[in-house]
Amino acid sequence: MNQVCVAKFGGTSVANYQAMCNCAKIVTNNPNTKLVVLSASAGVTNLLVELASGTLDQASIEQRMEKLSAIENSILNDLGRPAAITEEIEKLLHEIRDLANHAIQEHDDALTDRIVSFGEIMSTKLFTEVLNSLGYKAKWFDVRKVMRTDSVFSKAAPIIEVIGNCAKEQIAPLLDDYIVVTQGFIGSNAIGQTTTLGRGGSDYSAALLGEAIPGCAAIEIWTDVPGIYTTDPRLVPEAHAIPEITFSEAAEMATFGAKVLHPATIFPAVRKNIPVFVGSSKEPEKGGTWVRKETNSKPTFRAVALRKNQILLTLQSPNMIGACGFLANIFSIFAKYGISVDLITTSEVSVALTIDYTGS
Template identity: 35%
Template sequence: MTILKFGGTSMGNENTWRQVLQIITRYEHPFIIVSATSDTTRQLIKTAKLALADPEKAYEHASKIEQRHQKLITNFLANVTITHHSIRKKCQEWIKKQNQQLHKLIAQIDAEKEINPATMDAIASIGEQLSSYLFAQCGQALGLPTQWINAADVIRTNSDFGQATPDLTYITNNLSAIHQLSADTIPVMGGFYGQDNHGNITTLGFEGSDYSASLMGAALSADAIEIWTDVSGIYTCDPRVIDEAYPIPELSFQEATELAYFGAKVLHPSTTKPAALKDIPIKVKNIFDPDAPGTHISTKVTSNGTAKAMTFKEEALICTVNSSHTVMGYEFLANVFKTLQSLHLPVDVVTTTEASVSIAIPPCSQLETLVEQLQSAGRIDLQENQAIISIVGCNPQQSTLLIKETLDGIGEDIINMLSFSHAKRNLNVVLNSDRLLTAVKAIHRKIFT
């Protein structure tokens, strides 16, 4: 079995749906995971926020989402040789049902004068509920044995709405909805969402459909997981920024995770975890060039030149804590990281001594609280408007050359933090955000071209 995940671009319109269905016919036993149609999740989130500020506009947004999906189905089925009246009717009824649910949730937000996390997840998941059911019906219209699976019946999570943690053991042991399908059926399931133990819809984090694909791959012990997007693999850097960027043939699970975490948009950061547990390879492929090799991700660790790829985060800040007490270093650091943990703040880059620590973190709404709580540990200095460049897959035998070429690429710009890990094979640089893109282009020229 091969898990095939198709993202928002793949689900963009009736033409890309046909391309995807053509790709599916290449496989003997595919299991399909789809994202919402292009931009739908963002529009749903916007609709939820409008429900709080301007309910009438929220209803208008809901109508536009409904109309867009109705148009997609009409256009797709218009080109089918044999008219499938029953399929058209099922699709129209499903779209109407999801729109009614969205209206109900808008009214709930308006009545409660707040958007609670559970309601936001219920709204955000509607895109995948729409696309997965409709795509399965369209597959049937073309004669494929596609069958919709409701992700809420399969993906069980905790109740951390917006960033729910899946229970892989439960998922693996409770696949009755899938096992009931006949051997020649092609399952189609929406990614991104699941359900907690109380029957509430949950989501796995923005762009979480990749994660869903990896979860299903691990649960079903698939032969491979393929992430289909609009680029031919994972590139040496974002091709929208670097014209000379090119696809990387191979990455390890750790390297792919590092790239995703530090800003590469191709994969969700948690995608590799379930696949790595079962040693299931992941491939990143291009729907517009299906014969291109793409990027192969596995447990294999290889060296390719000085480094394999680079990525960047455009927004960060540095929080430096200088100890004002004569305490043991481990106690000082423990207090700092305990504070970060209590506020659920992720740490991107760290440099430390016994009496001070500098931490690069994403901008956050809890910054004032963080500073207040850290003041007991020492003097706090903040540097805002920072950015992070991360170079991944570094060749340990060429670390000196790598650091030299990175510094040469940055030139006279001031580096605010520098961190190299031989074990993780990565180099992180924190610098002023207004110098980010210039530095990225210069470093890429030095190392990858």
């Protein structure tokens, strides 16, 4: 098997038929792109979350189902409504409606993850059909066969060793003959229940699969932005894309406000030293940003990230002077309540730190 490139496309990149055709062109322009990971089409996940909530009445369920059906049927219509894929999508929509009605009677986190997973299942089935209709050999693959996780629904943690073994056995053999299309964001636990990795988890899925596939040469993250910018271009018009950045710099930026790359994406790539490319599926000709272990450029500063909705806490006490374990006591309180600290600075008599404001 030759070197393999994993390409991940976000929700806006697969929002409609024309967007999917743009993605197909990106995929087929690189003969090494053999594994494609997709998010749900834009707007679909939010509708599915509402349908899974168990709080909607019958009329509200039908309203959401109409919106959901419109998104999927728009793509089907542009495809010419081939019989097989049309029947598949209609069955999936029918199943979503049944599960949404069931959620009213008996709602739990496992059911939520099951319902939400349909977004990625439908987008990947449709994109596989797009590739095949254009004359390419594409194969749909259910990532739940390999993306093994724990059972923490909505924020499941991947089990790396199992994913690696399963991907080598089940995905790698397909890559010589097919462009394999699979889902981001979703997985399954040890007893086969559908799980999700949390919002932004599609990037993480792509990186985990890239890590697992032998010979992965690059992981491409295609979004609606041509790379990682020096700062938010919506706030600073002079911001520009960074040609290359290190793994550690990208991880810091992602953690502190840069929305282009999911923070967890970095870690599988670091473990295998796989370069990550971030580009725009709408404007691939503009290039993008390469994230690598090391870069040739050494600027005075790389970028400025903004993180909103932060709380600054300042703790002052003369008991800090020369005391052992003072910080440990502070952090044990945060750990008890599951609160993550973003930044911290200390002096002999004070500690200042920031945490996310969640509204609670």
